[in-house]
Amino acid sequence: MKRGFPIATRGMRVGLLGGSFDPAHEGHAHITRAALKAFGLDRIWWLVSPGNPLKSEGPASIERRMAEARRIMPDPRVEVTDLECALGTRYTAATLERLKALYPGVQFVWLMGGDNLVQFDRWDRWQDILGMVPVGVIARPGARMRARRARAARIFRAAQLPRSMARALADAPPPAWCFLDVPLNDLSSSELRARGQWKRSDP
Numbered sequence: 753m754k755r756g757f758p759i760a761t762r763g764m765r766v767g768l769l770g771g772s773f774d775p776a777h778e779g780h781a782h783i784t785r786a787a788l789k790a791f792g793l794d795r796i797w798w799l800v801s802p803g804n805p806l807k808s809e810g811p812a813s814i815e816r817r818m819a820e821a822r823r824i825m826p827d828p829r830v831e832v833t834d835l836e837c838a839l840g841t842r843y844t845a846a847t848l849e850r851l852k853a854l855y856p857g858v859q860f861v862w863l864m865g866g867d868n869l870v871q872f873d874r875w876d877r878w879q880d881i882l883g884m885v886p887v888g889v890i891a892r893p894g895a896r897m898r899a900r901r902a903r904a905a906r907i908f909r910a911a912q913l914p915r916s917m918a919r920a921l922a923d924a925p926p927p928a929w930c931f932l933d934v935p936l937n938d939l940s941s942s943e944l945r946a947r948g949q950w951k952r953s954d955p
Contacts, residue, residue, distance in 0.1 A: 757838065758797055758831045762857030765922040767796040767888065769863040770836075770844060772803065774811035776821035783890040784830055786934040787863050791888050792919040796863070798825065798832045802842060845877035848884045859922045860885045865892035866899035866931070873903040882908055886921045887929040900931065 760766050767787050773780065776798075784796050800818050803811055811817060814834055821832040841847040844862070851860060862885050864872070869889050872878050881887070882904075889899065899905065905912070911927040913920065921930045 757835070757854070758795075758833060760795065760855050760858045763859070764795065765791070765793045765859045765861065766855075767791065767793045767861045767863045768799055768848075768851070768885075769796055770799040770801060770847070772811045773798065773800050773817050773821050775817060776824045778824065779892075780821075781825045783863070783865060783892070783934070784825060785827070786890055786932060787861075787888055788827075788829060790918045790932050790934075791861060791921050791930070793861065793922065794829070796830050797835070798830065799835050799847065800832060801836050843876040845875075845880045845884070848881060852884065861922050862887045863890065864888075865890055865895070867892045867895040869899040869904060870895055870902045873907075878904060879907075882911070882927040882929065884926060886924050886926055888918075888921055888932060889929060890932045891934055896933070905931075 767784075769780070769784060769787075771780070780798075784798075787793060788796060798821055800814055800821060802814065814837060818832050818834060825832065835851070836842065836847055839847060839850045841850060848860065848862070852858075862881060864887065866889055875881065891899070908927055908929060911929055913924060913928055913930040915930065915932065917924075918930050918932060921928060
């Protein structure tokens with residue numbers, strides 16, 4: 753394993769939550785805690801991305817975003833990483849290919865908010881992602897019904913596990929995904945920026 757990379761051993765269940773985290777906030781922490789419990793995960797790695805390919809404006813520096821993420825999510829089961837920078841990947845499918853090669857036997861689960869499922873079919877090689885790892889989708893405000901009707905959800909309807917089987921998701925052969933309804937936290941990064949509580953230019 754490369755120096756500085758997270759440690760995970762064969763058989764561990766590791767959730768991967770990617771995003772720009774610009775900034776990280778309690779909403780991220782909320783869905784992380786829900787995923788740890790509902791999906792029976794041993795760890796969750798936050799993958800703080802160099803930038804979101806679907807967003808035109810660049811984020812704050814990765815150092816600042818990671819520092820804020822660690823402040824927001826101090827749980828020892830959650831590791832804040834810049835793995836995509838270290839791996840030189842920008843798209844989720846490529847990141848997953850590299851991680852699966854680097855961590856043989858680790859049971860990765862890709863995690864996303866329901867708002868991301870709505871636009872999932874716009875992601876690079878999105879069907880390959882569903883073919884590589886199980887996917888856990890956590891409800892987000894304003895997107896619950898749209899997520900259930902999303903194009904990706906319709907195409908992969910037969911691969912959806914019921915909520916009662918959420919703890920089996922990490923062991924399910926892909927394609928497999930599960931939608932998790934949780935009490936909603938309506939904080940968003942864009943709202944925090946709009947309020948002036950997070951400026952992208954470093955102080």
